Amino acid sequence: MKLPIFIADAFTTKAFCGNPAAVCLLENKLGEDMHQKIAQEMNLSETAFIRKLHPTDNFTQKNVSSTLTFVTLSGELRVRRGEDDIVLDFPLYPAHPQDFHEVEDLIKTAIGDTLVQDICYSPDTKNLLVRLSDTYNRSFLENLKVNTQNLLQVENTGKVKGLILTLKGESDGQARAFDFYSRYFAPWFGVAEDPVTGSTHTVLGSYWSQQLGKKNMHAFQCSHRGGELEISLRPDGRVDISGSAAIVLEGTLTA
Known part of the structure; x- marks a missing residue:
């Protein structure tokens, strides 16, 4: 099994700064045990597994301007591309x-x-x-x-x-x-x-x-x-x- 994988440093423009995360692209669903093994191998606090919910979804599309919705274990996460950055849509929590x-x-x-x-x-x-x-x-x-x-x-x-x-x-x-x-x-x-x-x-x-x-x-x-x-x-x-x-x-x- 061969899977495309990336490491991205978020909230920065410089390598080796920001928040490092591994991102693994999946065509088919993997078992939880395999998720854990890959995350342990990457040795990062965040490892994300992204799988298409619809066959027509395109991982390689470069000019995404609309909002993408990720269905996660913590609920839906909406993301869109800004002019020079990536925008995450969150609830606002009072303190x-x-x-x-x-x-x-x-x-x-x-x-x-x-x-x-x-x-x-x-x-x-x-x-x-x-x-x-x-x-x-x-x-x-x-x-x-x-x-x-x-x-x-x-x-x-x-x-x-x-x-x-x-x-x-x-x-x-x-x-x-x-x-x-x-x-x-x-x-x-x-x-x-x-x-x-x-x-x-x-x-x-x-x-x-x-x-x-x-x-x-x-x-x-x-x-x-x-x-x-x-x-x-x-x-x-x-x-x-x-x-x-x-x-x-x-x-x-x-x-």
């Missing part, structure tokens, strides 16, 4: 104020005595959003040592499944300043730190839109790989999250 004392042990374990300005919780995604003090800058967030190893030992009754650290943006000499920065940790799912996370920006977009009074925002996730995202809140209560992608590997998998 509600969270009492510090209820999550104090978790926060202290993760970031010690780092100053915190605001804490919110998203019940839809089970993400805890921790906004660091405005006295910090991007460099501080990038270099912050986060203790993810001990987070699993903190009692939280399953309420928190992901930790978002975020910081207000600043004018840092960029041609276009970033509105906010973030990092994301999910050791509860075996991910110490995710390089760039589109889904967390469904929460970050909601939070920072209220804080900044903006519907369109430019964001940067400060992992060691780093990635840029454009956030656009829509009138229908959803959010467009867009970014570029760089294909760094194209080949054939033999199984």
Whole structure:
């Protein structure tokens, strides 16, 4: 069995930055065991398997301008090609104020005595959003040592499944300043730190839109790989999250 396979770095224009993902194109359905074996062989946190639902669908079409709908295990994902990027259509999830004392042990374990300005919780995604003090800058967030190893030992009754650290943006000499920065940790799912996370920006977009009074925002996730995202809140209560992608590997998998 020979399968076309790619590795793409999402939310970046540069190879070896952004969020790496393997994409395997299928003509026929594979068993779950084979999915797992291929994902383990690729050794990436994201491996996607794309199969045509209709024989007339064309994987090689270059100029796709309409919206494509992917039926996934997490629900439908709608994607369209923008002028210079790819646009993902997500629900927008609100983040509600969270009492510090209820999550104090978790926060202290993760970031010690780092100053915190605001804490919110998203019940839809089970993400805890921790906004660091405005006295910090991007460099501080990038270099912050986060203790993810001990987070699993903190009692939280399953309420928190992901930790978002975020910081207000600043004018840092960029041609276009970033509105906010973030990092994301999910050791509860075996991910110490995710390089760039589109889904967390469904929460970050909601939070920072209220804080900044903006519907369109430019964001940067400060992992060691780093990635840029454009956030656009829509009138229908959803959010467009867009970014570029760089294909760094194209080949054939033999199984």
